[in-house]
Amino acid sequence: MNLLSEQNATARDSADIHHAISSMNRISLSEMDSVALMDRVDTKYVLGRDHLLHLLSQLKSEYSVLEVEGVCVSPYATLYFDTPELTSYLDHHNGKLNRKKIRMRKYSSNGCCFFEIKLKNSKGRTKKRRIAIPAIEENISPNLGDFVLSQTGDLPDLKPQLWIYFSRITLVNQLCAERVTFDLGLDFHLSGTHEQLPDLVIAEVKQEKDDRSSPVRKHLRNLGVRPMRVSKYCLGSSLLKPHLKYNRFKRKLLAIKKIA
Template sequence: MRTLSPSALAALPPIGLEELVASSELLTRVDRKYALDRSAAELLLDLAPTGTRVLTIDDRRGFGYTTTYLDTPDLLTYQLAARRRRRRFKVRTRRYDTSGTGYLEVKTRDGSRTVKTRLDGDHLLEGRLDAEGAGFVRGALTAAGVSDRYVTELRPTLDIHYHRSTLQLADEGSRVTLDTGLRWEAADGTVLERPDLVVVETKSTGRACSVDRLLWSLGHRPGRISKYATGLAALDAALPANRWTRTLRDHF
């Protein structure tokens, strides 16, 4: 798995997990995503705004993740995103590869706002959500005004493996994540890898953060990229993918 240059991250001061969570725990937020090549991402780190710190745990500045997305047999959550439905959702599990710990997560979308709720632990049992996990997903969807009638149909659809570094921006309460070494594996075993792609995501309370403005000054604009939807579209050309045409053309 290719990751960002250690020297690019080493120049930034560290921040611990507890302080990061306390200073910028954004569960309701506006996300902006950028698809960059490795050299552009490392230039971003070199020019990072004053006071930017990088999450550091046991001297590690990047961490492996495995995310499993759940969808219905007819790919309802993918279709909602592809057809730009205002109210849409994703259900996924995420595992920290180093510790083996993880959680179940529901992301709901209403316009430009993303709301994320999570439940600690592994709640997949033989390819199904266990009772606690299913109840949690139902509650999260109901709270967001989304029908929960498809919860029993959710199955693992796509695994995504990647390496993430997380930045905290000074005095903004904003985070930036950089995902590298991206590898997708579909339920049928088909694999797609993009080792030179870096997905940068800014997470703020609304207005553009300092890293957004820096990226804009370097000629990069937010793009339409969903690690789940774009990856699935790249693996299956029969899926409707007009929303991600430019990203697919430029990076896949």
């Protein structure tokens, strides 16, 4: 694991972001258990840091911010796995309705690591399954292979494909089961090459049912920010692997580069 990249992600969290959340109510991991939302509807947005600052100032009376070990802007390190043919990437690119992404993720604020499978079905729902692991490793052990098989009915040849480092702010609606994550300081790494998008923020609203009337979605509309289906894995892969098929991502990539 690239520890320097993890540390750099933390350093990029500017004082203005910390100031924007300083007056928000805190919520702990244990308190957030009631809104784990492992089976949910996701709505994603792409915005700039200026929009994020404005949004945080508008949401402080309606949302609490997750605090872990005294940290509210938490560094994450993620290693994505895919087949040598990049099946997960191509399934997403080609619009396949039932698809999956497989990754290992370290939550640096408390040191926890998980092996995670994200399943997206034809009804637009996301189901996440995970098990704790000691650390991120660049191989799939027999035990993890059994877990993949039990959750997906298949065990493809999985290889490490892309590292992503970023920091995350997690908000929890004080009145209903809704979480909002803001991922910033995106840093993609692959075989000695990397690409940073320091001014880009990927927001994800996670709900039991699609609810456009939630406060955060109302404020995003007022800012002129519309939903955009985007995958950090696919974004990083298309940036660092220019030979990949990406024609269906072109419009999104242009919009993202304009924001970034």
